[in-house]
Amino acid sequence: MALFSVKMRSSALGSHISGAERIVEEREVPDVCAAMGTRALAHGKGKPDSITVTVTAIDGEVAHIPALPIREAHCADPAEARETVIDALAPLTPHAAEAWELLTGVRDMRGAILFHATTGARLEPDHARGVRVTSMDAATATGERPETHSGKTRVTDALVLASKVAHHPAMLAEVCFSDDPDYTTGYVASREMGYLRVPNMKPVGSEMGGRLFVVDTDDPADLIDYLEHTPVLVGEAK
Ligand code: PML
Numbered sequence: 001m002a003l004f005s006v007k008m009r010s011s012a013l014g015s016h017i018s019g020a021e022r023i024v025e026e027r028e029v030p031d032v033c034a035a036m037g038t039r040a041l042a043h044g045k046g047k048p049d050s051i052t053v054t055v056t057a058i059d060g061e062v063a064h065i066p067a068l069p070i071r072e073a074h075c076a077d078p079a080e081a082r083e084t085v086i087d088a089l090a091p092l093t094p095h096a097a098e099a100w101e102l103l104t105g106v107r108d109m110r111g112a113i114l115f116h117a118t119t120g121a122r123l124e125p126d127h128a129r130g131v132r133v134t135s136m137d138a139a140t141a142t143g144e145r146p147e148t149h150s151g152k153t154r155v156t157d158a159l160v161l162a163s164k165v166a167h168h169p170a171m172l173a174e175v176c177f178s179d180d181p182d183y184t185t186g187y188v189a190s191r192e193m194g195y196l197r198v199p200n201m202k203p204v205g206s207e208m209g210g211r212l213f214v215v216d217t218d219d220p221a222d223l224i225d226y227l228e229h230t231p232v233l234v235g236e237a238k
Contacts, residue, residue, distance in 0.1 A: 003058045004029055005135065005231070008036035010048035016110055018043040020157065023062065023137035023231060029055055039153070044182040045207070062231045064139060067163045069194040070155075081186070081201045085175055088188045088196060092172045093214050095120030103175055103212040104202075112211035114220055117172050123220045131213070131224050136164040139233040154183070155197075160234045162189040168226050170217040177201040179209025 004026060009019040018040055022032050033053050040051045075081040082100055089096035098120050102113060111130025114123040124131050138160050158176065165174050166189055173193075177186025186201035202208045217223055 002026060003062055003231075005054075005056045005058055006032045006036065007054045007056075007134070008040055008051065010040040010043065010051045012046055012049045015108070017045050017048050019110075021134055021137065023058065023135070023233060044180045058231055062233050064233050064235055065163060065167050067138075067159055067195075067234050067236060068166055068189055068191075070159065071194055071196045073196055073198045075198055075200050077200050078202055081198050084196075084198055085188050085201075088190075088193060089173055089175070089214060092190070093117040093120070099175065099212055099214060103177075103210050104208060106210045107208070108179075109210055112174075112176075112213050114223075115212050115214050116218075117214050117216050123215065123217075125224075130211070131220075131227055133161050133165060133211075133227045135229055135231040136160055137233055139235040154178075158187060159195055162187065162195050163234045164232045165189070165213065165227065166191045167232070168223055170215050170220070170223045171213060172216050173214040174211065175214075176211040177209050179207055181205050181207050 003023050005021065005023055006029060007021045010017045020036055020039060024032050033055070036053055037051055040048055073084045075084050086096045086100055089099055093099065099115050102115065106113065109128065109130045111124065111132040114131055116123050138156060162174055165171055173188060173190040175188045182204070184202050184204055185197055185199045187195055187197050189195045215223060
């Protein structure tokens with residue numbers, strides 16, 4: 001069955017506000033385009049003056065992978081969230097605290113930081129842009145979409161992305177929080193720990209936000225190609 005990638009990006013005065021992507025069957029394309037427009041107009045970061053929706057047919061097979069299982073941490077404030085994230089990363093890198101400082105210090109990066117687990121060095125070729133994760137969605141055709149249609153679009157989107165990311169053998173962990181000032185829950189994820197939701201990663205009203213990958217590779221070209229270009233559909237958690 002032919003599948004289509006539907007991508008949306010919105011901006012105001014040339015600066016990025018939000019983006020989204022779905023991989024869907026042909027009959028779903030019109031509804032998905034409409035839903036993306038609605039979502040772009042409702043983003044807490046501001047009203048866009050430009051919304052672009054692109055529809056492209058996907059050539060060839062799309063890999064199916066399972067969703068990470070979801071867990072919830074209990075953090076009363078950003079200090080507790082910091083501790084939770086650093087504890088989660090500590091078995092994977094001796095530079096866990098530096099990873100947190102780096103992530104909470106970046107502004108307006110569209111992509112993710114690639115953080116070398118052993119040295120703490122940044123590996124992404126363009127520091128301002130970072131590495132974008134695209135070409136993924138929840139599986140639809142077999143009805144196995146995780147948390148489907150429950151209104152939790154943001155969590156579902158983040159879980160799908162995190163599941164694709166964690167699947168690559170060079171990926172040790174991901175940490176993410178939204179730059180939406182109204183949304184303060186982030187997550188830390190890996191194949192071993194699953195998707196751990198972390199509340200209060202930042203104070204309400206803060207425009208901080210970003211994504212960081214702790215990786216175990218000296219040559220990230222294959223990893224970057226996978227993250228940016230390999231189409232993946234994510235099914236139920238195993
Ligand atoms: C984003 O919207 O950019 C990141 C969303 C993180 C969602 C965390 C959660 O609520 O599970």
